Amino acid sequence: MRLFGLGLFVSASVFAAAPAIAQTPASGPIDVPAKTIQVPTTVSPQLQKIIAMPLRSNWNLLPKTGEEWKPVADAGAAALVKNVPGMLERLKVKVEKTTIDGVRAYIVTPETVAPENRNRQLIHMHGGCYVLNPGEAGLPEAIFMAGFGHIKVISVDYRMPPEASFPAALDDGITVWKAALKTTNPKNMAIFGTSAGGALTLEMVLKAKELGLPLPGAIAPGTPMSDVTKVGDTFYTNAMLDNVLVSPDGFCDAGAKVYANGRDLKDPMLSPVYGDMTGFPPTILTSGTRDLLLSNTVRVHRKLRQAGVEAQLQVYEGMSHAHYIRDDTAPESKEVFEEIQGFFDKHLGK
Amino acid sequence: MRLFGLGLFVSASVFAAAPAIAQTPASGPIDVPAKTIQVPTTVSPQLQKIIAMPLRSNWNLLPKTGEEWKPVADAGAAALVKNVPGMLERLKVKVEKTTIDGVRAYIVTPETVAPENRNRQLIHMHGGCYVLNPGEAGLPEAIFMAGFGHIKVISVDYRMPPEASFPAALDDGITVWKAALKTTNPKNMAIFGTSAGGALTLEMVLKAKELGLPLPGAIAPGTPMSDVTKVGDTFYTNAMLDNVLVSPDGFCDAGAKVYANGRDLKDPMLSPVYGDMTGFPPTILTSGTRDLLLSNTVRVHRKLRQAGVEAQLQVYEGMSHAHYIRDDTAPESKEVFEEIQGFFDKHLGK
Numbered sequence: 086m087r088l089f090g091l092g093l094f095v096s097a098s099v100f101a102a103a104p105a106i107a108q109t110p111a112s113g114p115i116d117v118p119a120k121t122i123q124v125p126t127t128v129s130p131q132l133q134k135i136i137a138m139p140l141r142s143n144w145n146l147l148p149k150t151g152e153e154w155k156p157v158a159d160a161g162a163a164a165l166v167k168n169v170p171g172m173l174e175r176l177k178v179k180v181e182k183t184t185i186d187g188v189r190a191y192i193v194t195p196e197t198v199a200p201e202n203r204n205r206q207l208i209h210m211h212g213g214c215y216v217l218n219p220g221e222a223g224l225p226e227a228i229f230m231a232g233f234g235h236i237k238v239i240s241v242d243y244r245m246p247p248e249a250s251f252p253a254a255l256d257d258g259i260t261v262w263k264a265a266l267k268t269t270n271p272k273n274m275a276i277f278g279t280s281a282g283g284a285l286t287l288e289m290v291l292k293a294k295e296l297g298l299p300l301p302g303a304i305a306p307g308t309p310m311s312d313v314t315k316v317g318d319t320f321y322t323n324a325m326l327d328n329v330l331v332s333p334d335g336f337c338d339a340g341a342k343v344y345a346n347g348r349d350l351k352d353p354m355l356s357p358v359y360g361d362m363t364g365f366p367p368t369i370l371t372s373g374t375r376d377l378l379l380s381n382t383v384r385v386h387r388k389l390r391q392a393g394v395e396a397q398l399q400v401y402e403g404m405s406h407a408h409y410i411r412d413d414t415a416p417e418s419k420e421v422f423e424e425i426q427g428f429f430d431k432h433l434g435k
Numbered sequence: 436m437r438l439f440g441l442g443l444f445v446s447a448s449v450f451a452a453a454p455a456i457a458q459t460p461a462s463g464p465i466d467v468p469a470k471t472i473q474v475p476t477t478v479s480p481q482l483q484k485i486i487a488m489p490l491r492s493n494w495n496l497l498p499k500t501g502e503e504w505k506p507v508a509d510a511g512a513a514a515l516v517k518n519v520p521g522m523l524e525r526l527k528v529k530v531e532k533t534t535i536d537g538v539r540a541y542i543v544t545p546e547t548v549a550p551e552n553r554n555r556q557l558i559h560m561h562g563g564c565y566v567l568n569p570g571e572a573g574l575p576e577a578i579f580m581a582g583f584g585h586i587k588v589i590s591v592d593y594r595m596p597p598e599a600s601f602p603a604a605l606d607d608g609i610t611v612w613k614a615a616l617k618t619t620n621p622k623n624m625a626i627f628g629t630s631a632g633g634a635l636t637l638e639m640v641l642k643a644k645e646l647g648l649p650l651p652g653a654i655a656p657g658t659p660m661s662d663v664t665k666v667g668d669t670f671y672t673n674a675m676l677d678n679v680l681v682s683p684d685g686f687c688d689a690g691a692k693v694y695a696n697g698r699d700l701k702d703p704m705l706s707p708v709y710g711d712m713t714g715f716p717p718t719i720l721t722s723g724t725r726d727l728l729l730s731n732t733v734r735v736h737r738k739l740r741q742a743g744v745e746a747q748l749q750v751y752e753g754m755s756h757a758h759y760i761r762d763d764t765a766p767e768s769k770e771v772f773e774e775i776q777g778f779f780d781k782h783l784g785k
Contacts, residue, residue: 113474113487114471114472114473114474115471115472115489115490115675115676115678116469116470116471116472117469117470117471117472117675117676118469118675119466119467119468119469120466120467120671120672120674120675121464121465121466121467122464122465122466122467122668122671122672123464123671124463124464125667125668125730126666127666127667127668127730127734137463139465140465316476316477317475317477317752318472318475318477318724318725318752318753319724321470321472321473322470322472322673322676322724322725323672324470325465325467325468325470326465326467326672328465374668374669374672374729374730374733375668375672379724379750380475380477380724380752380753383724383750383751383752384477384752386749386750387751387752387770390770390774391770397747397748398747398748398749398750399736399748400729400733400736400748400750401733401737402667402668402730402733402734402737403668403730420737420740420741424740
């Protein structure tokens with residue numbers, strides 16, 4: 086045995102003639118050439134079909150007011166709701182429209198509630214850049230969760246522009262949370278949602294902390310819009326590759342701006358990655374390798390871990406933004422929601 | 436309240452005039468235009484410096500024999516070992532060279548072993564595409580782990596081409612594992628490593644299962660070369676962006692092929708993602724958003740979870756392949772190894 090010392094290392098000059106594979110210091114941007122990216126063979130045929138779709142048409146449509154967004158949102162919703170009846174049938178879930186203290190919502194119930202979930206319920210905040218997926222169009226994720234998780238879900242059909250802007254969506258979520266607290270132990274409840282719904286999930290916990298309300302037993306923000314200031318590496322590295330959001334300069338950014346209505350976009354109630362996550366409940370995060378918001382997701386994960394919060398990260402091969410709420414027959418969708426339900430089961434009271 | 440039925444959904448034709456943001460079916464590859472990617476502002480100054488480095492020089496150097504690799508490996512090692520004394524000093528770690536049942540190894544010991552780690556030790560398999568980082572050049576990760584984790588590490592200086600090829604590296608790892616079993620409870624030990632070392636970590640567990648040897652209490656494969664058949668989405672999506680591995684057609688692939696020495700690259704002892712992970716110990720995986728092997732990492736994570744294994748995924752903002760073992764003064768490096776040590780502490784016996 087010998088102890089290391091500075092003098093024991095061989096000088097580099099001995100090897101000067103050999104070609105080193107090494108990096109020399111520099112600073113600055115990197116020029117990535119154009120690439121043709123194939124559909125991966127490492128995912129299910131259903132997910133391959135979703136990944137093979139072209140970039141979202143009109144991804145660079147940038148409506149500037151709630152009034153301009155309305156017809157866009159309605160057209161998108163009309164296309165989406167056509168899928169809902171099939172989902173309900175396949176996943177054996179029923180949906181009832183309701184109003185909770187003045188807030189529009191849907192009660193989403195599986196045919197069979199698992200015994201361990203009898204005294205539990207989940208609050209769902211849908212996605213859509215704060216301007217899309219009104220009404221039934223916001224339901225697919227809630228239906229997936231109820232169906233794969235065998236658990237009751239309240240899906241909040243929160244106000245969006247032009248009906249109302251910031252902080253209307255958050256306020257509606259908090260109203261429903263307060264109402265839920267009257268009937269159910271907070272430790273038996275979780276909040277979840279994807280994209281803007283993932284951000285709203287985080288914002289609701291920040292707001293509940295601020296208001297001194299009890300926190301849920303767990304949360305599941307999926308690929309959250311945790312930073313709407315265009316900061317985050319994958320906004321750029323995955324641009325023109327993520328076929329859903331496509332670019333940080335696309336429709337989603339435009340939607341968030343309309344909702345913000347002049348509010349500083351760095352406000353933690355719009356960009357929750359800047360909030361104080363101390364004391365957050367156990368959190369499971371979901372994203373994909375092609376997701377424009379992969380950075381927004383992993384930054385929240387790191388921030389939670391740095392605050393000592395139990396936080397699980399799930400990143401799925403090949404998925405762009407929120408691909409996991411497209412097709413309930415894709416095994417990856419089932420896997421995402423069963424992972425979330427497993428996490429909830431571990432952390433929620435009964 | 437009303438119950439949903441098929442007839443309740445509004446026909447899409449009503450909205451035909453509005454511009455929908457929607458995707459139309461198609462199939463096939465996606466053409467991603469050339470991009471200039473800035474260094475992210477969301478990481479530490481130290482990590483920014485690492486990310487700002489240009490693509491590794493000679494990344495497309497493709498030696499075809501062990502003899503051709505030797506001078507390349509020696510030149511790289513000479514450059515790397517110059518950093519070791521500083522790391523040892525800053526992290527208060529000492530290194531002793533030894534031989535364990537004929538296998539070269541280093542005993543890496545922190546000045547202060549944490550009380551909970553007194554009866555624990557870790558086995559380290561270094562990275563380098565099975566051909567690089569001989570001798571002291573393989574030590575940085577072991578030093579980081581010992582220093583940040585306050586725990587004893589045995590780093591295996593396994594045989595590589597031209598000295599020996601497949602399965603020499605794995606055999607040397609197993610020899611050290613068997614020797615360690617004579618002195619230490621397997622549940623008090625973990626195996627870890629990055630890149631080829633991450634693959635070897637997984638291969639050692641597969642091999643231990645095959646041989647009926649006791650398994651470690653936990654493992655930490657970092658950005659493992661879990662698939663050397665060039666399958667995995669980020670091989671392509673992160674090509675020419677990851678400044679370390681650069682391309683699936685680069686030096687690392689060439690190195691793995693030389694080590695494989697004609698063996699089928701899909702053999703789980705070379706591409707462990709194809710192995711049976713049932714019964715694996717708790718596993719913590721580490722990668723980065725720019726990592727060429729992000730897919731190789733998340734695919735292992737999913738496979739472990741599908742096998743019911745407790746598995747944690749850590750993905751760090753902006754990191755290319757193995758960026759976390761470059762600079763011990765980067766807060767992200769400390770974070771990576773403290774997370775791993777926290778995971779080990781949770782799962783190892785005392």
